[in-house]
Amino acid sequence: MTTDVPIIEIRxxxxxxGKVAAVDxxxxxxxxxxxxxxxxxxGCGKTTLLRMIAGFEMPTSGQIxxxxxxxxxxxxxxxxxxxxxxxYAVFPHMSVADNVGYGLKIAGVGRAERDERVREALGLVKLxxxxxxxxxxxxxxQRQRVALxxxxxxxxxxxxxxxxxxxxxxxxxxQMQFELSDLxxxxxxxxxxxxxxxxxxLSMACRIAVINKGEVAQLAAPSDLYEYPNNRFVADFVxxxxxxxxxxxxxxxxxxxVECPGLGKVYLNHGVTGPxxxxxxxxxxxxxxxxxxxxxxxxxxAAAQDAPEGYNFARGVIKxxxxxxxxxxxEIRLDSGAxxxxxxxxxxxxxxxxxxxxxxxxxxxxxxxxVVLLG
Amino acid sequence: MPLFTRTPHAPLEYSKTLWMRSWVTAVMLFLYxxxxxxxxxxxxDSKRNVVxxxxxxxxxxxxxxxxxxxxxxxxxxxxxxxxTIFSLIIGxxxxxxxxxxxxxxxxxxxxxxxxxxxxxxxxxxxxxxxFFSKVGWPTGFVWPFNLSAIIIAHITFCxxxxxxxxxxxxxxxxxxxxxxxxxxGAGEWQAFRDVLIPHIKPALISGSLLAFTLSLDDFVITxxxxxxxxxxxxxxxxxxxxxxxxxxINAASTILILLTVVLTAVALKLQGVKSIAxxx
Amino acid sequence: xxxxxxxxxxxxxxxxxxxxxxxxxxxFLVPMAFVxxxxxxxxxxxxxxxxxxxLDNYKRATEWLYLSIFLKSLAVAGLVTxxxxxxxxxxxxxxxxxxxxxxxxxxxxxxxxxxxxxxxxTYALMIVLGQQGYVNQGLGAIWGGASWFKTLVGLQPLxxxxxxxxxxxxxxxxxxxxxxxxxxxxxxxxxALDRLDKSLIEAxxxxxAGHFRTxxxxxxxxxxxxxxxxxxxxxxPALGAYLTPDLMGGTDSQMIANVIERQFKRAxxxxxxxxxxxxxxxxxxxxxxxxxxxxKTPVDAR
Numbered sequence: 001m002t003t004d005v006p007i008i009e010i011r012x013x014x015x016x017x018g019k020v021a022a023v024d025x026x027x028x029x030x031x032x033x034x035x036x037x038x039x040x041x042x043g044c045g046k047t048t049l050l051r052m053i054a055g056f057e058m059p060t061s062g063q064i065x066x067x068x069x070x071x072x073x074x075x076x077x078x079x080x081x082x083x084x085x086x087x088y089a090v091f092p093h094m095s096v097a098d099n100v101g102y103g104l105k106i107a108g109v110g111r112a113e114r115d116e117r118v119r120e121a122l123g124l125v126k127l128x129x130x131x132x133x134x135x136x137x138x139x140x141x142q143r144q145r146v147a148l149x150x151x152x153x154x155x156x157x158x159x160x161x162x163x164x165x166x167x168x169x170x171x172x173x174x175q176m177q178f179e180l181s182d183l184x185x186x187x188x189x190x191x192x193x194x195x196x197x198x199x200x201x202l203s204m205a206c207r208i209a210v211i212n213k214g215e216v217a218q219l220a221a222p223s224d225l226y227e228y229p230n231n232r233f234v235a236d237f238v239x240x241x242x243x244x245x246x247x248x249x250x251x252x253x254x255x256x257x258v259e260c261p262g263l264g265k266v267y268l269n270h271g272v273t274g275p276x277x278x279x280x281x282x283x284x285x286x287x288x289x290x291x292x293x294x295x296x297x298x299x300x301x302a303a304a305q306d307a308p309e310g311y312n313f314a315r316g317v318i319k320x321x322x323x324x325x326x327x328x329x330x331e332i333r334l335d336s337g338a339x340x341x342x343x344x345x346x347x348x349x350x351x352x353x354x355x356x357x358x359x360x361x362x363x364x365x366x367x368x369x370x371v372v373l374l375g
Numbered sequence: 376m377p378l379f380t381r382t383p384h385a386p387l388e389y390s391k392t393l394w395m396r397s398w399v400t401a402v403m404l405f406l407y408x409x410x411x412x413x414x415x416x417x418x419x420d421s422k423r424n425v426v427x428x429x430x431x432x433x434x435x436x437x438x439x440x441x442x443x444x445x446x447x448x449x450x451x452x453x454x455x456x457x458x459t460i461f462s463l464i465i466g467x468x469x470x471x472x473x474x475x476x477x478x479x480x481x482x483x484x485x486x487x488x489x490x491x492x493x494x495x496x497x498x499x500x501x502x503x504x505x506f507f508s509k510v511g512w513p514t515g516f517v518w519p520f521n522l523s524a525i526i527i528a529h530i531t532f533c534x535x536x537x538x539x540x541x542x543x544x545x546x547x548x549x550x551x552x553x554x555x556x557x558x559x560g561a562g563e564w565q566a567f568r569d570v571l572i573p574h575i576k577p578a579l580i581s582g583s584l585l586a587f588t589l590s591l592d593d594f595v596i597t598x599x600x601x602x603x604x605x606x607x608x609x610x611x612x613x614x615x616x617x618x619x620x621x622x623x624i625n626a627a628s629t630i631l632i633l634l635t636v637v638l639t640a641v642a643l644k645l646q647g648v649k650s651i652a653x654x655x
Numbered sequence: 656x657x658x659x660x661x662x663x664x665x666x667x668x669x670x671x672x673x674x675x676x677x678x679x680x681x682x683f684l685v686p687m688a689f690v691x692x693x694x695x696x697x698x699x700x701x702x703x704x705x706x707x708x709x710l711d712n713y714k715r716a717t718e719w720l721y722l723s724i725f726l727k728s729l730a731v732a733g734l735v736t737x738x739x740x741x742x743x744x745x746x747x748x749x750x751x752x753x754x755x756x757x758x759x760x761x762x763x764x765x766x767x768x769x770x771x772x773x774x775x776x777t778y779a780l781m782i783v784l785g786q787q788g789y790v791n792q793g794l795g796a797i798w799g800g801a802s803w804f805k806t807l808v809g810l811q812p813l814x815x816x817x818x819x820x821x822x823x824x825x826x827x828x829x830x831x832x833x834x835x836x837x838x839x840x841x842x843x844x845x846x847a848l849d850r851l852d853k854s855l856i857e858a859x860x861x862x863x864a865g866h867f868r869t870x871x872x873x874x875x876x877x878x879x880x881x882x883x884x885x886x887x888x889x890x891x892p893a894l895g896a897y898l899t900p901d902l903m904g905g906t907d908s909q910m911i912a913n914v915i916e917r918q919f920k921r922a923x924x925x926x927x928x929x930x931x932x933x934x935x936x937x938x939x940x941x942x943x944x945x946x947x948x949x950x951k952t953p954v955d956a957r
Contacts, residue, residue: 076554076558077557083558091573102561154559406834412779471671477661487683493891494939495891495892497895497897498933502686502932563666588770608774609773609774616778
């Protein structure tokens with residue numbers, strides 16, 4: 001799927017608007033054929049970065065190379081990339097066929113070939129037979145497919161997508177996530193998507209760059225991002241998480257321990273690189289916790305037995321509960337006063353009856369679950 | 376038509392109340408009655424607009440043969456045609472310039488372009504009179520070039536209106552469409568032609584109609600810039616009203632009123648009643 | 656989306672801006688500049704004008720003779736605006752609250768006269784108002800009827816009917832200006848009323864206020880910007896009106912535009928006319944400035 005030379009190289013790119021740096025010294029490489037996602041909250045600079053690749057903004061400093069060629073001074077209509085805009089930007093006064101064939105017409109492609117390629121592109125996006133329809137007769141989802149076809153028919157080296165799923169309703173969104181992934185597999189070109197929705201990112205991407213305030217917070221594959229965030233921003237932005245402050249009290253190559261005033265003692269079965277005795281944070285995901293009625297814990301934990309006595313264990317009272325059907329979310333007030341969030345799958349039909357408000361509850365987690373964060 | 380029936384109505388349905396309906400009817404009568412009277416009198420067999428003496432269409436025939444009337448009408452239409460075309464171009468360019476670009480002194484330019492709308496017609500007319508006389512604008516041209524001074528004056532006060540209308544429509548344009556066109560390979564002009572112009576087409580049409588009407592209807596500015604032989608229809612009617620009207624003017628006026636109604640009906644068909652009524 | 660800086664596409668900017676800028680400069684600013692310069696000049700001989708930098712013309716313009724005409728024009732314009740407002744407001748309300756089906760037709764009905772030629776409209780009004788026009792005929796008929804009725808009951812008949820002088824006086828000018836400008840007033844009023852949140856009216860009625868009180872205390876203040884716009888759209892053109900006072904007015908119904916016209920045609924005193932023109936322009940600007948000042952102070956609608 002990937003070869004050596006990156007299809008897009010972003011080298012030390014900064015973009016300023018006045019004094020504000022929307023993109024701050026970003027460097028990253030996008031590999032050929034991958035589905036790459038720029039993820040971040042609104043205003044973090046991800047869209048600006050995308051637009052710079054497309055050519056609608058020029059970097060204040062730094063270089064952007066597409067397939068080894070420096071794009072400085074090259075306007076958008078001459079770049080080997082095509083973009084699907086957030087509003088789809090389908091031309092309302094043209095039929096679907098004219099829309100999809102627009103780029104080909106500008107490029108001087110003959111009628112016959114144009115018609116053939118348009119038909120092919122519409123087939124790719126599952127809009128066969130829609131040639132003569134007009135955009136105002138179509139739904140949002142259909143118009144998006146037209147925009148996709150319009151870009152794909154140009155056979156670009158890279159397809160850029162700006163928040164492709166944000167305007168769709170939940171069901172359609174889920175469906176389109178699969179379709180976009182399939183499409184990318186089929187067509188084989190590199191996709192670069194911008195989104196603020198972490199679910200989208202996790203489900204579609206090969207690699208994700210999390211952007212915060214114009215900088216890359218972390219660049220990794222989805223599972224790495226989720227299970228091994230390397231800073232609090234990423235841990236919090238991707239999925240929900242509990243974060244506790246603590247001091248690193250044990251730091252060995254194959255194990256480590258952190259003492260958190262709010263949570264208790266945390267044991268990890270791998271080494272961490274951190275200042276011994278220094279301040280760190282511990283991140284623990286809600287689904288990693290085992291909940292049980294106090295008293296029944298010892299038996300459960302004995303089975304797990306991957307942490308010393310007194311570690312990876314906490315007690316509290318259930319202060320909030322949300323039944324979501326497949327899982328139940330809990331908000332538990334620990335003995336220390338801190339609030340922790342836990343989630344529990346409803347494996348059997350009566351699981352949600354196990355706990356209720358104000359119940360005392362014990363939790364433990366495995367030694368490979370917590371993540372130590374330095375920033 | 377149940378215009379005055381007393382149907383019980385909800386508190387907010389003001390337009391069903393009797394006095395409201397009477398008021399509106401009265402206002403409509405006030406606005407239209409003089410026009411209806413004028414149209415009626417064009418068929419009156421009498422030299423003066425006094426007593427009804429009998430139905431005739433002879434004044435329509437007289438109007439048809441009135442060279443002076445025809446001349447004035449042709450002048451009005453020619454001026455309006457040229458003024459509309461040029462105002463459309465200049466006004467659209469001005470609208471695009473203001474909508475798209477940021478440049479030094481933009482506020483001042485914006486204000487200045489709108490000035491002809493605000494400055495009283497009499498002051499504009501005076502300014503043109505002074506300008507053309509000081510510059511020594513030649514007046515001896517053959518038709519239609521003898522209308523050039525009037526046309527220039529009309530373009531000057533019409534194009535800001537066109538700019539205003541086009542600008543309003545530009546504000547609703549989704550810029551991403553233009554970017555999409557460029558992304559697909561279109562250059563500046565191609566994107567403009569293929570994407571922007573179709574979007575502003577309704578504004579171009581209503582702007583043209585507006586310019587045409589303003590030009591055709593203008594009196595004051597034309598009065599100050601016309602020279603012998605360049606009378607327009609309003610100017611001709613003016614001098615006749617002052618001197619003593621000839622009845623064929625009634626006939627010509629009626630035709631013009633009907634023409635206005637027809638044009639409005641055509642515009643309605645093209646655009647829909649709602650948008651015409653809303654585009655003031 | 657943001658505007659582009661002109662430097663990012665100099666060629667496109669040049670293409671779009673050259674035409675309008677050139678035209679505005681040469682055919683608007685230059686003529687206005689000429690007039691402005693003339694206002695500081697004086698007549699030398701029959702056709703020559705010398706720019707001497709004198710303020711005599713302006714001084715003369717502020718003499719009572721001309722100042723009074725100016726103030727009178729302002730008064731007439733103000734009266735016309737007031738009448739249009741009073742007549743037009745209920746019409747605007749009627750259109751706003753009309754059913755969806757009727758509304759566009761009503762709007763069209765108000766606008767259609769606007770699109771008819773101004774001169775034709777004025778002339779038509781003159782026919783109706785003339786000594787033997789319909790209005791007088793109608794009134795005369797009523798008078799005659801009343802007179803006949805009096806004889807029927809044994810009283811003396813009324814004196815013979817003297818047609819009312821409805822033309823060539825101030826009354827005619829005001830009526831004529833109202834006739835011409837009424838459509839201008841209705842549209843901004845309608846626009847503002849249309850944007851009004853109707854539930855506010857319902858709330859007021861629900862709380863016990865009568866219709867009129869609701870109108871005064873709720874509708875009018877909230878529609879104030881639209882009212883102001885309508886006032887400006889009527890007042891300013893009415894102030895500078897030429898045709899209506901010229902055709903329908905008498906010798907003492909002169910408005911400022913007529914005076915200006917005279918300087919350029921019969922009186923041949925162009926510098927003075929120029930000064931008057933500019934004073935009129937300054938007055939307009941002052942009115943507009945007043946309006947935008949009003950707009951800046953927030954209107955507390957509660």
